[in-house]
Amino acid sequence: MRPPWPTNEIARQQALDASGITQRPPSSEFQRIAEQAALLAATPIAAVSFVDRNRQWLAARVGIRDSEGPRSESFCAFAIMRPGEPLIVTDATQDPRFVDNPAVLGAPYVRFYAGIPLVDAAGFALGALCVADTSPRLQTFDVYDLSHLARQAERLMSQR
Secondary structure: OOOOOOOOHHHHHHHHHHHHHOOOOOHHHHHHHHHHHHHHOOEEEEEEEEEEEOOEEEEEEOOOOOOEEEHHHHOOHHHHHOOOOEEEEEEHHHHOOOOOOOHHHHOOOOOEEEEEEEEEOOOOOOEEEEEEEEEOOOOOOOHHHHHHHHHHHHHOOOOO
């Protein structure tokens, strides 16, 4: 299933473009946040991602080789649909939104995913701080702590 587009997609994309975030080189601050998220959640995969027109760009990543991928295959593109809520997927092989996703069917074989939308000052979800695992699992960490790391990433988003 392809991710839906937010009803405010044009304005959301304009906000992402205006932020210039996808034009910046990856930062060590975002990398530290991704590493802390992976440790907090005890997952082999974590990322600070931004959902652009046709791609998901990773400003930081742990356990993922590529720095970007198609938006059509992005778990985070689903996370941005509800800016105030985490997206938790306990087993992607059992979730109709992700069962045919290439990241589920092949490497990195995502089963568990948790994403916290990264929201700018105007309320637009530009991306997500996410963690993922190769095994299905229940959420065993405090989502509040992951949200705290997401707020740190949001503060970095606004810096130019």
